[in-house]
Amino acid sequence: QLQLVESGGGLVQPGGSLRLSCAASGLTVDYKSVAWFRQAPRKEREGVSCISPNGGFTNYADSVKGRFTISRDNAKNTVYLQMNSLKPEDTAVYYCAARRNYCSFYVSGYDYWGQGTQVTVSS
Secondary structure (H helix, E strand, C coil): CCEEEEECCEEECCCCCEEEEEEEECCCCCCEEEEEEEECCCCCCEEEEEECCCCCCEEECCCCCCCEEEEEECCCCEEEEEECCCCHHHCEEEEEEEEECCCCCCHHHCCEECCCEEEEECC
């Protein structure tokens, strides 16, 4: 059974940076795509970024392109989301999720989810 645990969230000022981590245990994530989703209050959960099993392909929502970077270290069984130039509208609970095969931003396509980490961007 694959377990995912997010960490690294917190309070940051607009323009600041955070790095989120998604640590996997139980199973390796070597053969899985891993995505970051976020959900703001009273909003639908939306895809933020996704990375392919070997890291060769990445995808980003238009709202975060140029500001966020997804990466993975399969030796550590961990996926990261570096978030720069943060905006108040980035405030949300951030979740990581994993699935076999290719990247997708469809929530229903993911088999494994973490519990989320809160990111608050406010002055």
